[in-house]
Amino acid sequence: MTFLLRRLAFYLVTAWAAITLNFFIPRMLPGNPVQSLITRYQGQLSTDATKALYALFGLDEDTSLWQQYLDYWGRLFSGDLGLSFTYFPTPVAEVIEQSLPWTLILVGLSTMVSFTLGTLAGAYLGWRRGRWTDALLPIGSFFSAIPYFWLGLIAIAVLAVAWPLFPSSGGWDGAFVPSWDADFIWSAVYHGALPAITIVISSIAGWMLGMRNMTVTVAAEDYVTVAHAKGLKERTVMFAYAARNAVLPNVSGFALSLGFIVGGTLVTEIVFSYPGIGYILYQGVSAKDYPLMQGVFLIITLSVLAANMLADLAYALLDPRTRQEG
Amino acid sequence: MATTTPTALVTPRRGFRLVLRNRKAAAGLIILGVFALVAALGELIAPYDPDALSPALLEGPSGAHWLGTTNTGQDILSQLIAGTRGVLLVGLLAGAIATVLSIVVGVTAGFVGGAGDEALSLLANVFLVIPALPLIIIVASLLPSAGGTTVALVIGLTGWAWGSRILRAQTLSLRRRDFVQAARANGESLWRIVFFEILPNLTAIIASGFIGTVIFAVLSQITLAFIGVTSVSDWNWGTILFWAQSNQALAQGAWWWFVPAGLCIALLGTALTLVNFGIDEFVNPRLRTGGNRPVKGIRPRVGFTPVRRKETS
Amino acid sequence: MNQPVLEISGLSVDYGYHDDAVHALRDVSLSLGRGEVLGLAGESGCGKSTLAYAATRLLPPPGLITGGEVLFHSRTGETLDLLRLPDDELRAARWDEIAIVFQGAMNSLNPVRRVGRQLTDVMAAHRPGVPMSVHKGRARELLGLVGIPADRMPAYPHQLSGGQRQRVMIAMALALDPQVVIMDEPTTALDVVTQRQIVERLIALRAELGFSVVFITHDVSLLIEMADRIAVMYAGRIVEDAPAAEIYAEPRHPYTRGLLGSFPPLRGPRRALSGIPGAPPDLASLPPGCAFAPRCPHAFARCEGERPELSGGRRLSACFLPADGPVAAVQGVAPVE
Ligand SMILES: Nc1ncnc2c1ncn2[C@@H]1O[C@H](COP(=O)(O)OP(=O)(O)O)[C@@H](O)[C@H]1O
Numbered sequence: 001m002t003f004l005l006r007r008l009a010f011y012l013v014t015a016w017a018a019i020t021l022n023f024f025i026p027r028m029l030p031g032n033p034v035q036s037l038i039t040r041y042q043g044q045l046s047t048d049a050t051k052a053l054y055a056l057f058g059l060d061e062d063t064s065l066w067q068q069y070l071d072y073w074g075r076l077f078s079g080d081l082g083l084s085f086t087y088f089p090t091p092v093a094e095v096i097e098q099s100l101p102w103t104l105i106l107v108g109l110s111t112m113v114s115f116t117l118g119t120l121a122g123a124y125l126g127w128r129r130g131r132w133t134d135a136l137l138p139i140g141s142f143f144s145a146i147p148y149f150w151l152g153l154i155a156i157a158v159l160a161v162a163w164p165l166f167p168s169s170g171g172w173d174g175a176f177v178p179s180w181d182a183d184f185i186w187s188a189v190y191h192g193a194l195p196a197i198t199i200v201i202s203s204i205a206g207w208m209l210g211m212r213n214m215t216v217t218v219a220a221e222d223y224v225t226v227a228h229a230k231g232l233k234e235r236t237v238m239f240a241y242a243a244r245n246a247v248l249p250n251v252s253g254f255a256l257s258l259g260f261i262v263g264g265t266l267v268t269e270i271v272f273s274y275p276g277i278g279y280i281l282y283q284g285v286s287a288k289d290y291p292l293m294q295g296v297f298l299i300i301t302l303s304v305l306a307a308n309m310l311a312d313l314a315y316a317l318l319d320p321r322t323r324q325e326g
Numbered sequence: 327m328a329t330t331t332p333t334a335l336v337t338p339r340r341g342f343r344l345v346l347r348n349r350k351a352a353a354g355l356i357i358l359g360v361f362a363l364v365a366a367l368g369e370l371i372a373p374y375d376p377d378a379l380s381p382a383l384l385e386g387p388s389g390a391h392w393l394g395t396t397n398t399g400q401d402i403l404s405q406l407i408a409g410t411r412g413v414l415l416v417g418l419l420a421g422a423i424a425t426v427l428s429i430v431v432g433v434t435a436g437f438v439g440g441a442g443d444e445a446l447s448l449l450a451n452v453f454l455v456i457p458a459l460p461l462i463i464i465v466a467s468l469l470p471s472a473g474g475t476t477v478a479l480v481i482g483l484t485g486w487a488w489g490s491r492i493l494r495a496q497t498l499s500l501r502r503r504d505f506v507q508a509a510r511a512n513g514e515s516l517w518r519i520v521f522f523e524i525l526p527n528l529t530a531i532i533a534s535g536f537i538g539t540v541i542f543a544v545l546s547q548i549t550l551a552f553i554g555v556t557s558v559s560d561w562n563w564g565t566i567l568f569w570a571q572s573n574q575a576l577a578q579g580a581w582w583w584f585v586p587a588g589l590c591i592a593l594l595g596t597a598l599t600l601v602n603f604g605i606d607e608f609v610n611p612r613l614r615t616g617g618n619r620p621v622k623g624i625r626p627r628v629g630f631t632p633v634r635r636k637e638t639s
Numbered sequence: 640m641n642q643p644v645l646e647i648s649g650l651s652v653d654y655g656y657h658d659d660a661v662h663a664l665r666d667v668s669l670s671l672g673r674g675e676v677l678g679l680a681g682e683s684g685c686g687k688s689t690l691a692y693a694a695t696r697l698l699p700p701p702g703l704i705t706g707g708e709v710l711f712h713s714r715t716g717e718t719l720d721l722l723r724l725p726d727d728e729l730r731a732a733r734w735d736e737i738a739i740v741f742q743g744a745m746n747s748l749n750p751v752r753r754v755g756r757q758l759t760d761v762m763a764a765h766r767p768g769v770p771m772s773v774h775k776g777r778a779r780e781l782l783g784l785v786g787i788p789a790d791r792m793p794a795y796p797h798q799l800s801g802g803q804r805q806r807v808m809i810a811m812a813l814a815l816d817p818q819v820v821i822m823d824e825p826t827t828a829l830d831v832v833t834q835r836q837i838v839e840r841l842i843a844l845r846a847e848l849g850f851s852v853v854f855i856t857h858d859v860s861l862l863i864e865m866a867d868r869i870a871v872m873y874a875g876r877i878v879e880d881a882p883a884a885e886i887y888a889e890p891r892h893p894y895t896r897g898l899l900g901s902f903p904p905l906r907g908p909r910r911a912l913s914g915i916p917g918a919p920p921d922l923a924s925l926p927p928g929c930a931f932a933p934r935c936p937h938a939f940a941r942c943e944g945e946r947p948e949l950s951g952g953r954r955l956s957a958c959f960l961p962a963d964g965p966v967a968a969v970q971g972v973a974p975v976e
């Protein structure tokens with residue numbers, strides 16, 4: 001229990017740090033960004049929006065920094081992330097609400113698939129090390145070095161343009177309206193397939209290599225030798241003794257590298273114009289839509305924290321040493 | 327990972343030679359050497375000025391343009407060569423910044439212990455969990471002009487946490503070793519212990535962390551350039567992909583425009599990873615495969631030791 | 640003793656597959672009588688564990704068995720050539736016939752599997768027809784045998800003390816009623832009191848169950864007390880092999896003498912501790928002559944150029960010094976009154 005409580009405290013601190021960072025980033029910018037924005041969006045910004053911008057960048061001379069910070073928290077708790085310029089006058093919260101599920105499903109599913117397959121493959125390779133399968137290591141490191149977005153480009157060039165099996169962009173067929181009917185879901189799955197395959201292929205090698213090295217390391221542990229000496233079946237030794245222990249660092253590594261993976265997958269969305277949070281971030285960045293960028297960053301960070309907590313929970317279930325009993 | 331045990335008391339120079347003897351690491355270093363050479367020579371070997379327009383619009387590879395041209399007739403090979411220097415410089419600079427930070431934070435945390443350790447580890451873990459790429463994208467896009475140095479700075483300042491975590495774990499284990507205890511008992515100064523007893527034994531891990539950060543930095547800066555957050559007039563491989571993407575190279579089937587840059591990224595990343603394999607195998611002897619070349623007829627197997635029989639029986 | 644249960648002959652083991660390999664065992668021959676306790680002694684690094692692992696092909700890479708034979712004679716008179724058995728037959732013979740208590744029980748238990756489960760999985764693997772409830776009953780009984788309450792069955796290894804884990808490993812070794820139990824330094828990591836308890840428990844169990852034991856340790860005084868016969872290893876070879884009482888009374892090899900001088904005996908008259916000066920040789924490149932010659936106080940010209948063979952009938956030793964020669968009497972191990 002103490003393990004989970006400690007982790008919970010850690011996530012609270014991290015969430016606080018991320019939110020505070022989010023507050024300070026626009027304030028550390030040189031010059032007067034609001035003025036240039038107002039010039040840029042000539043006439044489109046209402047006085048309310050201009051005022052919100054001054055508050056966002058901390059250029060509001062009348063309020064102290066501390067008061068600004070408190071106001072910021074107050075707005076956060078009421079779910080107010082400001083108004084988006086790009087989708088003016090839609091609130092940022094609403095824009096995010098529409099795109100978040102797409103990302104959660106796409107990135108969540110493909111990361112789970114990639115982690116599972118990569119871990120299984122890595123356990124197998126580690127177990128059989130010293131044979132021809134070791135040749136997969138340099139190939140694997142080549143694949144893990146390919147940027148996600150470039151693999152996406154290649155996938156589009158081959159499987160959408162040269163050989164049009166899949167659609168090259170979008171999250172669903174324009175003929176449908178988002179709803180829960182079978183046609184729409186099928187269309188969404190069809191559009192999500194290529195981005196998902198891209199994510200799986202570019203991230204699987206990383207899991208595979210990590211698990212392979214852990215399996216090799218664990219295979220030399222005394223308890224694995226004991227398992228062999230006990231004459232247990234090869235399968236039992238491999239799964240219940242070696243892989244079962246080797247997967248532990250892989251799970252904690254999973255939690256720690258989520259932030260990294262999510263970065264890569266967001267760019268995949270950009271390449272596929274997939275209607276998720278990454279694409280929204282891209283729109284925000286291209287249009288210098290600060291409220292949108294800030295909101296997206298906050299949501300991404302909180303989602304990664306939530307995923308991390310799930311991974312920790314899984315770890316606690318897998319490793320009895322984290323559970324304090326008897 | 328944190329479970330590795332360092333081969334203590336191996337001098338860095340001997341370690342370097344051991345890593346070199348590893349075939350994977352040697353292959354990686356050769357590829358890196360080629361990239362470094364291209365980066366150093368740059369304009370000298372580039373057939374054209376990467377910005378020069380020409381009447382050869384969107385042409386495939388030919389004798390005149392080995393890797394074809396863009397839609398404005400620029401030579402892609404020259405852009406690739408010009409981009410190599412930027413990619414390597416930013417990668418190395420960011421890697422250096424992050425490595426210094428990770429050493430300062432990690433070794434201090436591991437050495438002082440107690441509350442200081444708790445605080446520094448918390449800092450590192452927070453940085454680790456906050457998704458770095460979106461943060462870098464936002465910071466880079468907020469800055470008025472994000473050139474190479476700025477990008478390197480931002481990446482370096484956000485990418486140190488992983489290395490510091492590993493260094494902290496190793497410092498902790500080193501601190502308990504006999505030779506460090508002995509130095510402390512002899513009343514050697516803290517700085518002497520850190521610089522002469524601890525750091526030399528962390529060389530392999532520092533090197534591996536540095537390489538990891540360089541990989542991360544290369545990927546990040548290319549991604550930034552690709553989505554157009556950073557200055558699109560500095561050539562780097564991401565810039566080439568940015569122009570290819572914004573000019574519909576995909577839809578026009580102009581594969582020569584975006585394939586070579588991606589391959590270069592993957593090749594550079596692979597080379598760096600291979601060097602890291604070598605370091606890993608040096609740090610964690612269990613990963614070595616008996617000098618890396620099993621002999622014909624012997625299958626090293628966990629749990630069933632191979633038996634070599636003389637041909638007599 | 641009577642007919643041997645385990646016969647090792649000419650066993651050689653390398654670590655590494657090339658010229659730079661470490662020759663950890665060279666031409667080792669040893670036999671274990673039925674019901675016998677054979678002690679295997681030697682400085683750390685001389686190849687004792689390697690011998691224990693090699694007998695059932697458990698050496699980790701880059702281990703390589705380069706020659707020799709390991710024969711196991713079962714109660715029914717059947718003979719198994721362990722180094723030539725196909726994988727599945729070797730797997731069946733492991734633990735059922737030869738069980739091993741490994742050096743360092745701290746890491747011998749799978750940290751994420753319950754202790755009870757680790758006891759029953761080996762029974763289920765070798766006796767597939769028997770219902771699980773029987774295995775569980777047997778596991779409880781085994782824990783009782785080594786003095787651990789049966790309610791520790793659902794515990795995870797980290798919840799047990801070092802001594803308890805060591806006992807669990809001993810219980811596990813007895814699970815299938817094996818004929819040979821190899822114990823590799825089963826007590827080194829433990830405090831003296833626990834060490835004593837475990838050794839006594841072991842001797843009692845052996846008398847009760849009648850298995851043979853290979854007891855490996857670098858502590859000869861312990862062996863003198865509990866072993867029937869002692870084999871002394873140096874640099875990957877057996878240098879002396881004789882009944883325990885005779886080794887104690889009259890060690891023939893200078894190395895054995897040195898070993899006896901390194902430890903205080905547990906009982907009996909105290910002796911001056913002399914120890915052995917110098918360090919063990921590099922196993923990758925050994926001198927042509929006797930490996931102990933550089934550290935030997937009695938070495939002479941012949942020792943440097945020629946290697947003494949293990950010989951001498953019932954009392955084997957590998958030394959050129961005359962068996963009852965003057966040296967033994969001069970330097971000897973005369974008790975200090
Ligand atoms: N995995 C290994 N790789 C290389 N050399 C090894 C390995 N394991 C043991 N050795 C070497 O083999 C020799 C015998 O080791 P070991 O059998 O463990 O000795 P002991 O059990 O008597 O202390 C030692 O010199 C050791 O250095």
Ligand SMILES: [Mg+2]
Pocket residue numbers: 684687688689742823824
């Ligand atoms: Mg040993």
